[in-house]
Amino acid sequence: MKRIEAIIKPFRLEDVKTALQDAGLVGMTVSEVKGFGRQKGHTEIYRGAEYTVDFLPKLKVELVVPDSQVPTAIEAIVKAAKTGKIGDGKIFVTHVEDAIRIRTEERGDQAI
Amino acid sequence: MKRIEAIIKPFRLEDVKTALQDAGLVGMTVSEVKGFGRQKGHTEIYRGAEYTVDFLPKLKVELVVPDSQVPTAIEAIVKAAKTGKIGDGKIFVTHVEDAIRIRTEERGDQAI
Amino acid sequence: MKRIEAIIKPFRLEDVKTALQDAGLVGMTVSEVKGFGRQKGHTEIYRGAEYTVDFLPKLKVELVVPDSQVPTAIEAIVKAAKTGKIGDGKIFVTHVEDAIRIRTEERGDQAI
Amino acid sequence: MTPLCRALVLAVVGLFAATAAEPGLEQRVSDLEAYIRNTAPAGPIQGNPGPGHNGWMMVSAGLVLFMTLPGLALFYGGLVRRKNVLSVLAQCLGLAGIVTILWWVCGYSLSFGKGSPFLGGFQWSFLRGVTADPNPDYGAWVSHNVYAMYQLMFAIITPGLIIGAVAERMRYQALMIFCAAWMVLVYFPVAHMLWGADGWMNGLWNSKAAIKSIDFAGGIVVHMTSGWSALILCLLLGPRKGFGREPIVPHSMVLCMVGTGMLWFGWYGFNAGSAVAADRIAANAFTATTLSAAVGLCVWAVLEWTLRRRPSVLGMCSGAVAGLATITPASGFVTPTGAVLIGLAAGLATFLACGKLKSFFRYDDSLDTFGVHAVGGTLGTLLAGVLATTEINANLSADWIRPLVGTSLWWEQVKAGGLVLLLSVVVTVILYAVIDRVVGCRVAEEIENQGLDLAEHGEEGYTH
Amino acid sequence: MTPLCRALVLAVVGLFAATAAEPGLEQRVSDLEAYIRNTAPAGPIQGNPGPGHNGWMMVSAGLVLFMTLPGLALFYGGLVRRKNVLSVLAQCLGLAGIVTILWWVCGYSLSFGKGSPFLGGFQWSFLRGVTADPNPDYGAWVSHNVYAMYQLMFAIITPGLIIGAVAERMRYQALMIFCAAWMVLVYFPVAHMLWGADGWMNGLWNSKAAIKSIDFAGGIVVHMTSGWSALILCLLLGPRKGFGREPIVPHSMVLCMVGTGMLWFGWYGFNAGSAVAADRIAANAFTATTLSAAVGLCVWAVLEWTLRRRPSVLGMCSGAVAGLATITPASGFVTPTGAVLIGLAAGLATFLACGKLKSFFRYDDSLDTFGVHAVGGTLGTLLAGVLATTEINANLSADWIRPLVGTSLWWEQVKAGGLVLLLSVVVTVILYAVIDRVVGCRVAEEIENQGLDLAEHGEEGYTH
Amino acid sequence: MTPLCRALVLAVVGLFAATAAEPGLEQRVSDLEAYIRNTAPAGPIQGNPGPGHNGWMMVSAGLVLFMTLPGLALFYGGLVRRKNVLSVLAQCLGLAGIVTILWWVCGYSLSFGKGSPFLGGFQWSFLRGVTADPNPDYGAWVSHNVYAMYQLMFAIITPGLIIGAVAERMRYQALMIFCAAWMVLVYFPVAHMLWGADGWMNGLWNSKAAIKSIDFAGGIVVHMTSGWSALILCLLLGPRKGFGREPIVPHSMVLCMVGTGMLWFGWYGFNAGSAVAADRIAANAFTATTLSAAVGLCVWAVLEWTLRRRPSVLGMCSGAVAGLATITPASGFVTPTGAVLIGLAAGLATFLACGKLKSFFRYDDSLDTFGVHAVGGTLGTLLAGVLATTEINANLSADWIRPLVGTSLWWEQVKAGGLVLLLSVVVTVILYAVIDRVVGCRVAEEIENQGLDLAEHGEEGYTH
Numbered sequence A, B, C: 001m002k003r004i005e006a007i008i009k010p011f012r013l014e015d016v017k018t019a020l021q022d023a024g025l026v027g028m029t030v031s032e033v034k035g036f037g038r039q040k041g042h043t044e045i046y047r048g049a050e051y052t053v054d055f056l057p058k059l060k061v062e063l064v065v066p067d068s069q070v071p072t073a074i075e076a077i078v079k080a081a082k083t084g085k086i087g088d089g090k091i092f093v094t095h096v097e098d099a100i101r102i103r104t105e106e107r108g109d110q111a112i
Numbered sequence D, E, F: 001m002t003p004l005c006r007a008l009v010l011a012v013v014g015l016f017a018a019t020a021a022e023p024g025l026e027q028r029v030s031d032l033e034a035y036i037r038n039t040a041p042a043g044p045i046q047g048n049p050g051p052g053h054n055g056w057m058m059v060s061a062g063l064v065l066f067m068t069l070p071g072l073a074l075f076y077g078g079l080v081r082r083k084n085v086l087s088v089l090a091q092c093l094g095l096a097g098i099v100t101i102l103w104w105v106c107g108y109s110l111s112f113g114k115g116s117p118f119l120g121g122f123q124w125s126f127l128r129g130v131t132a133d134p135n136p137d138y139g140a141w142v143s144h145n146v147y148a149m150y151q152l153m154f155a156i157i158t159p160g161l162i163i164g165a166v167a168e169r170m171r172y173q174a175l176m177i178f179c180a181a182w183m184v185l186v187y188f189p190v191a192h193m194l195w196g197a198d199g200w201m202n203g204l205w206n207s208k209a210a211i212k213s214i215d216f217a218g219g220i221v222v223h224m225t226s227g228w229s230a231l232i233l234c235l236l237l238g239p240r241k242g243f244g245r246e247p248i249v250p251h252s253m254v255l256c257m258v259g260t261g262m263l264w265f266g267w268y269g270f271n272a273g274s275a276v277a278a279d280r281i282a283a284n285a286f287t288a289t290t291l292s293a294a295v296g297l298c299v300w301a302v303l304e305w306t307l308r309r310r311p312s313v314l315g316m317c318s319g320a321v322a323g324l325a326t327i328t329p330a331s332g333f334v335t336p337t338g339a340v341l342i343g344l345a346a347g348l349a350t351f352l353a354c355g356k357l358k359s360f361f362r363y364d365d366s367l368d369t370f371g372v373h374a375v376g377g378t379l380g381t382l383l384a385g386v387l388a389t390t391e392i393n394a395n396l397s398a399d400w401i402r403p404l405v406g407t408s409l410w411w412e413q414v415k416a417g418g419l420v421l422l423l424s425v426v427v428t429v430i431l432y433a434v435i436d437r438v439v440g441c442r443v444a445e446e447i448e449n450q451g452l453d454l455a456e457h458g459e460e461g462y463t464h
């Protein structure tokens, strides 16, 4: 099993979700994060005081998939999340040793 | 060391925390996430427009434990988080290469 | 590539960011989390009812770096996040198998 | 008769005609002065509302509505958990809707119409005959329909207070049915008995009242009825899941404080408006209200500071509301120093009730409706009996009540308060039993976990 | 002449002198009674505002401002997505600023000054001559400048309503320019025609009005103008990105409900204040407003309960606002029962409009300005024609309008409403075309994704 | 004497009796007219408050309280970081409590009681003798206790303004002690000197005033005292940790804007209420207030648009509040066009002060109390001297001040403003030194990091 963690632009979530579903992947967990990278932040001005805000709102989509589905998942995410503009985000893949479904205590690929 | 990541139903947090503490595990980090899986979402209706909300509020509990304590931790979480209804969540286990306690710069199992 | 996950005190973020930037590391993703550990929580009192709040606000900083930069990154974070008081947080290092930059579909060290 | 004399006679006759009109002029001037003095006119101006009083009462009615929407909704809504915030708002909104319709159908008539000493009649159902002309029974210079609307706003907020005790676990449908029935069985009779022109306990206006109690702005009618019913209801309903085991903390102290500010602001309409005129008594009530609220606030702050080193926003809000609730029945009767004393007593009593009583008996009065409103309202009712003075409210000089002022008035208060307490408790028990059987009072455990907002209203309070 | 007679003659002469002064006293008393009755004085008191009326109107003006800032801002701001909340607030604030300046420069004069039946003149530009003395054309006892400020608050909220239809996608600059031009081309003429002393459709006050329509507090002037323009504007602008495909849900129902409470509270200034006095008519309007709002609220709740088992906070808020918008033109003309009927109709019609009409035609009226305000305002305008009665508003007894009351008044309403609808639509189309060409009406797609707050105002609604 | 003659004589004698009553009637009518005109009555109606004026002043008092709770609390609370929001609310609440008690004990008496030209006496301590009868020194037709409560609300908000400069770092205890002492040493004397009937600088009412300055609603008394003290206090306290290095941004611009709307709404009570009547002067103040607020708002928006292409919500809120603060001392004295000029000057000056001055001198006036209130109040005080006119405020025709109007009045303003500025600065320095030594003014660094809410109040603003 692999854990795929994708940092994406928030307004692409619906598309990413649909793409993953279409690829047969139904489980995922999403969290709100702030990203800092090459994409330039913006300035906010409060009564003349200027602040450069480097941290931009992003969403982190995590999903654990069987090894075999990693390419499908990556492809689906890339296709759905890409706008071609800087800041589209990253995908990181890590190895997962075990998975347990709490409800049934199933383990491994069954569990996801 | 292993990193145990559990996605649970929000109202089970207190129980999970207690169970882990009882098992002698005091460190953990919790974040609010939205989960998408087999559990059906709900519909929200705003002035006649119906929206299916697939993303349900969940909590993610992360804890890093020495290899030896992985089974204890999993067992504690499963016991405390299980309601038997769909959507109880998952536990994922990944390998952690190193841990550092910032305050003391201790490393490895000492640090957690 | 390694994934460095640091749990820090919220008011140290600016310093950590600067330290990482100074060390030549520009990419990172930050999220708000609640931490539970050795650091004592506080009590909140609402109309006479006392609650011990064990979960303290922390920030989680995640960054994926080439293997070679792991020590630099850790050092930078430790230096910037340390106050010497309990609750300064932890750093966890895990292995990352692959990284993809969504915009360009670059892979591996290029992508981060 | 000489021509001169004839001229004179004619002149004098003319003058007589003029002087015949004179008493008219005198009357008309007296009536205009009656407008200033807020006494009833007798001449042709009768039937007209007086602009200063009428304007003030429209403002007051608006202010009392503002106390519920959004004042109370925020005060309570901020104190519940995020997943239940909308359920509280929906309850406040729903009550505003339902109680208004009840009021129009028969509520106003049953409360303020003449009938038996215990309940009014149906002569004003559908507000028939409730016109813009003043009804001197209730306000010499205020449009009768404005008065009816003003009283409606009290009728809305009273069941609204109950929400605080049952929040986060009662079914919406059950609560709405409970409140509708409760209005008919508790509120309309009690309002009639205390405030109806022929009410059984209306010591201030009804010389024939059996119990000569006074309740300026609703210590008995509003705070005791709702507060004691709330206690019973929360006992019957049982505590929230996790109560006493998990932290159940306010999701937004900011909203709660905003609600408190709105309640305080609106309370001027509630208390000073209860003079049904912008007169001296209103002025006195305004002053007493301000002092009691501030002193109640300070008492909580000082107690928290002393006992816990940290005066809290919720503490100060609670103290202010306690001061306001407690001064309510007394506001138009007591001196500034009386108001300060009441504020002191209010702060102490509610601090103990919320802090000690509740934890001792372990009932789950979610947002302290009992601890603040029942305790405050009951205490204030009693203290009104002790501290009321004719110097502040000349109406207490009426010969049937004057002998009681400063002597045994407090005993009338005890009698009235006790009976209303009993009525509230009994009706609540019966209603609960019936409604729980028929529709079920408590939400399913699953729904309580998930939050009432989604399950009962199909919405979320906040999204990101 | 005997000495006695001489004395008598002198006495009588003296008395004559006194009685010569008498008519003065009579007049002065009549004038004071005129203050109570809200009729125009004729004696030396003329030129003075009457405190009860003037105070009430200052409060009313404040209340109507409060409806926009922060009422409407929250009602709408809560309904948009978090990334656009400040854009809504900025639009409300900007309108308050710009419309006030326009009003000072020429708006008040063009709307309420005498001129042609279609538009006022420039005699009151820069509020020259608009002093604290009453202008009897508009209020016998209210300072003319208070009246001008009161009307300003209407002029601010009207374009504010349009925001609801174009939220989350229109450029700030374009919207401000649109509204400024729209005020001159639609609002000032329509306000003049309906409410100007010499207005072409002012059936209530202008005996020479060509169309004898009535609009108590702005069914046509406020809700129809803005509501129909809003529909056209949102059609021209096109739907929001993702409309109908992605969930676009309110980011804070709590704010929306708070805004609703503030709107309801402020609406008393809007409707009861439109009597321009704290008199009988104000009292009637106050009553009608309350009933219609509550009934509208209940209709939505019952329909949602029946159709979806879950009465929602947004539903109840929408119903209340619908009841308020619909009663607006009728509030000073109808009986309580009339108001209940209007509330019923309001609830039903807007429920259908928001639920069915919009999904059928698939236009993106973001926050239902059309569904609530245009539908409500149009319906209320018609129903005012049907249900108005001289018993509630004696001004309808004027000989040029009395024959229409209860007979063909509804037809005058149709004519007036239809023409104003047409004017609103045509002006909106033209203005859109011009402004879109010159500055561009819609934000770039990138900005719509990111949210308008950051891109257009350089701020974020909330930070953590 | 013929029988006829005898009859005549009797008749005439009777008539004489009637005419003997006549002067009484004349007086009574005059007094009723005095109510309309807001002049003092002389006949038997004396001692009664007049409903129109009294109602308006109760509303105004409520509005001014609403400005602090929750208006100012939100305006400031939204601008701080999330971890400190409750500390701001707690400060506003605490001041409401403490200042009310001070006011009751001696504050009102020291401010408005007769005594020396510099400070009142103790005759009204505990509000003894402050009854519902009007005190003609302050309002011919307003209950004296309503006036005392109205002025209390000013006394509450004034130290509340200081919060803005020291937010996010001052100890709660220290701030409360500072404010209590500051009330006694600065506010009571200054209020007495400017507004007390025998005040040393009360040019409007005290013919013997040494400095004949005018301050309609508190440019000097409210905004200058608090604003200049705030500057000194924030200098002494030092900047917040991270100031100028880390982004310190508002945690909720939405709350800030809501607070602004409430401030604007409440300011009508503040300014128009300062006429202590619902009369012509109130009407003029209402108008001026509206215009200045809107123009101030527009100036900030236009400047931001021009300089940064993005008009911000905070900018518009700041401009509106600046316009309101600056018009305050002048509101009852200037024409609409004067108000527009003041709004213009207010917008420009505060924009520069907040944007340039602060960044130049690098002091940390957290929420710009100095930049908005001190700058606005000082400017408005001066401009009131330049633009005041007898046409708007007939009281300026009093022979001791009329010669100054339009000539050297501005110099009286400079003198009064300068002295008060000095007093505020000196007292602040001394108080700071003492309190810092005794209890410590600044929170520990650890607490500043963590946020004041938890450490000082044991609560969190929001939970999830």
Ligand SMILES: Nc1ncnc2c1ncn2[C@@H]1O[C@H](COP(=O)(O)OP(=O)(O)O)[C@@H](O)[C@H]1O
Binding pocket: A007, A034, A035, A036, A037, A038, A039, A040, A056, A058, A085, A086, A087, A088, A089, A090, C026, C027, C028, C029, C030, C062, C063, C064, C065, C101, C102, C103, C112
């Ligand atoms: N090394 C990294 N580790 C973790 N997250 C990263 C890293 N680099 C970038 N990110 C995340 O990816 C987002 C996009 O990266 P950025 O460099 O701005 O643009 P792009 O993805 O187009 O190269 C960032 O906002 C951040 O959240």
Ligand SMILES: Nc1ncnc2c1ncn2[C@@H]1O[C@H](COP(=O)(O)OP(=O)(O)O)[C@@H](O)[C@H]1O
Binding pocket: A026, A027, A028, A029, A030, A062, A063, A064, A065, A101, A102, A103, A112, B007, B034, B035, B036, B037, B038, B039, B040, B056, B058, B085, B086, B087, B088, B089, B090
């Ligand atoms: N493959 C997955 N990867 C990551 N998170 C998942 C995955 N599948 C499920 N989850 C998380 O677990 C939660 C529960 O899963 P769900 O399928 O609804 O029920 P159950 O755990 O009972 O099978 C989801 O809401 C989601 O947050």
Ligand SMILES: Nc1ncnc2c1ncn2[C@@H]1O[C@H](COP(=O)(O)OP(=O)(O)O)[C@@H](O)[C@H]1O
Binding pocket: B026, B027, B028, B029, B030, B062, B063, B064, B065, B101, B102, B103, B112, C007, C034, C035, C036, C037, C038, C039, C040, C056, C058, C085, C086, C087, C088, C089, C090
């Ligand atoms: N075993 C663990 N797994 C995951 N997170 C942990 C673990 N132990 C501690 N943490 C996180 O680190 C934070 C700091 O830990 P704590 O024990 O309080 O202090 P210190 O880091 O100084 O030892 C905690 O609040 C929690 O978020």
